[in-house]
Amino acid sequence: MANKFFVAASPHVHSPQSTQSLMRDVLLALLPALAVSTVVYGIDVLRVTAIAVVSCVLIEYLIQRFLIGGASTIQNLSAVLTGVLLAFNLPSDIPWWIIVIGSVVAIGVAKMTFGGLGHNPFNPALVGRVFLLIAYPVQMTSFPQPSMGNYVDAFAGATPLAALKARAVELGDVNLLHMFTGAMPGSMGEIAALALLAGGIYMLWRRVITWHIPVAVLGSMAVFAFIVAAFTGGGELLYAMPAFHLLAGGAMLGAIFMATDYVTSPMTPKGMIIYGVGIGVITMIIRLWGAYPEGMSFAILLMNSVTPLINKYVKPRRFGLTSNKK
Amino acid sequence: MKTFPIGGVHPSDNKKWSNTKAIEVLELPDVVNIPLGQHIGAPATAKVAKGDKVLTGQLIAEATGFMSANIHSPISGTVTAVDMQVNGQGLRQMMITIKREGDEWMPEIDRSAEIKRECDLDSAAIIAKIKDAGIVGMGGATFPTHVKLSIPNGCKAEYLIINGVECEPYLTSDHRTMLERGKELLVGVEILKKALGVEKAVIGVENNKPDAIANLNKIIKEEKFVVSVAPLKVQYPQGGEKQLIAAITGREVPPPPALPIHVGAVVCNASTAVAVYEAVQKNKPLIERVVTITGKELKEPRNLLTRMGTPISKLIEMAGGLPEGDVKVVNGGPMMGRPMVNIDSPVTKGCSGVTIYSGKEAQRVNVESCIKCAKCVSACPMGLEPYLIIRLTQKHMWEELEAEYITNCIECGCCQYSCPAGLSLLDYVRLGKQTVMGIIRARAAADAAKK
Secondary structure (H helix, E strand, C coil): CCCCECCCCCCCCCCCCCHHHHHHHHHHHHHHHHHHHHHHHCCHHHHHHHHHHHHHHHHHHHHHHHHHCCCCCHHHCHHHHHHHHHHHCCCCCCCHHHHHHHHHHHHHHHHHHHCCCCCCCCCHHHHHHHHHHHHCHHHHHCCCCCCCCCCCCCCCCCCHHHHHHCCCCCHHHCCHHHHHHCCCCCCCCCCCHHHHHHHHHHHHHCCCCCCHHHHHHHHHHHHHHHHHHHHHCCCCHHHHHHHHHHHCCCHHHHHHHHCCCCCCCCCCHHHHHHHHHHHHHHHHHHHHHCCCCCCHHHHHHHHHHHHHHHHHHCCCCCCCCCCCCC | CECCCCCCECCCCCCCCCCCCCEEECCCCCEEEEECCCCCCCCCEECCCCCCEECECCEEEECCCCCCCCEECCCCEEEEEEEEEECCCCCEEEEEEEEECCCCECCCCCCCCCCCCCCCCCHHHHHHHHHHCCCECCCCCCCEHHHHHCCCCCCCCCEEEEECCCCCCCCCHHHHHHHHCHHHHHHHHHHHHHHHCCCEEEEEEECCCHHHHHHHHHHHHHHCCCCEEEEECCCECCCCHHHHHHHHHCCCCCCCCCCHHHHCEEEEEHHHHHHHHHHHHHCCCCCEEEEEEECCCCCCCEEEEEECCCEHHHHHHHCCCCCCCCEEEEEECCCCCEECCCCCCECCCCCCEEEEEEHHHHCCCCCCCCCCCCHHHHHCCCCCCHHHHHHHHHCCCHHHHHHCCHHHCCCCCHHHHHCCCCCCHHHHHHHHHHHHHHHHHHHHHHHHHHC
């Protein structure tokens, strides 16, 4: 017999999921949001996304090649994903060089410095975004007007959160349906709650993510908003305020795509819920009482820093150690 | 649908290759090799020497102490050697070699086709017969059945659970046994109930075998057996002993050294129940078993009633030979089976199937870095954190590993199966577990020495 025998210990079969297939699924899940954004803001959206993706991949390739050495890691698509997520956190009319700087910070500083995929303590795309927000506040917070309608009739101005914070609009005037479908100014990828939810459902179906983090983030934001509304007047606010906060700013993008980043989120279901509630509460505190109108990025980065601690102290339910039915 | 409480994975079951193939009797081998250690516990002690004539079913090696099992000759003929031989894993092991001459059985073995239901033996006599027949768990763990049936002081058996789950992908030997030998199985269950003195008996069957479930239910109804069949969700490792007990009784066996009996359960494999029937009612020792030979690329996957000691290469030949190119031959299923280097090694009591993989499936996937996706944590049916265990193992942090309950690992392979980065999780978990168990044993020995 001319057969050669492979010998390796069990298991001898492997699930079809790989790092690359997971990243590809997340990218597919982002497509609806990209499409809506392109309709709302035009072809500029594709330009910004392309620049972010190309620069992120190129930087990872160059660092791996010349600084770290070893096999290239770009084929696992994680740099592509970071590029898309970074782009989704930018206005569509941002100059190209700011995108490149953001990519250098995201991949070069936040990811490769720590050893590449799997080793970074903070979400790379968010580090890139927060760096740009602090370094280029003007470019990062002026958004073009959406091409189709707006969240307040005949209103041309800032994002819902910024307008509310500046008391330029009243919560009662806001068209929540417009906010749900993407007719509001904001970062490219955050405006269309509907499309982001569709992506989230796709990822749940493909078992890329579990429900724990998105539900904990959005649920705690809604509960927080409800309680605040109850203390400040009640009435219509009781449902309008939670709905507004779930649809405004980066709530959906953050809860579904940024907070669920594998590397920087906890490992156990219980840990994920603690982490998600932390993000929701910090976001609401910043939104309501902080200096910035939006706090999702800061909240996720803050909770990223707590993740190792959560992993250390929050353990899974152990088989055979819980009370037994007799 | 009942299932176990945490974790689990859903590998494609690949039962279709062999689940419609009726059990066929494999022609008798000319030479058999019988390992003395083919069960958990001490290897048996050889009772024959070179040149001895033996009959089919004759005792050729005797249990060495309580935690061991008798071994009988699967054919009649002449002992040609009692010597070290290479086993399937490439390790040298003591084996008895017998050259076949005809097939003459021990006279006390009842070879008639008649099914005998009445059994007037008491518990001790039944257990003694099971011990004499050398019966061990045939699902793969090969735990001596008489040891399992001897309830330790202070414990009480409440449930007899028959494991007809067969959650390993590909394997169909228990499935075919439940379909074709249902009545013998149920008489075996009656006998086991009597041996244990229990009222409640449940046969757990994964729901991908509706024909087996229907067949058992039909016989139970027609012949008034007092046993129930529990259809279980198709989810690996549903047939893990602890998982099965939890699925059926809701009780969880605590970490070692606790045993299933500490929650009042005794689990026996479906094929073992048939072997018990044959031993007690027909005086037939455990000398043959159904072995599934299967694989996607095999020409003729089969379920073969095979005498122990038959070379596995003979089964492969019956299935149309190995596929072209590089292959992996596994003794057992794809999740827990052992890879083979020597396909001329013998079928033993725990060999429920031989699965063959070729091409890309024969190889492991590429290894990348851990992305902390937590899939291993959610897949682990014991609630462990494989990603953490391998890091602690790599750093030799044995005390921390013990605190992480590494000894509770059942080595089911769910973690490594689900890892998108293709990490060799189970390799490291096994290394860590063996080391920690060694440390625990050494500590116990040191404590005993102090006293």
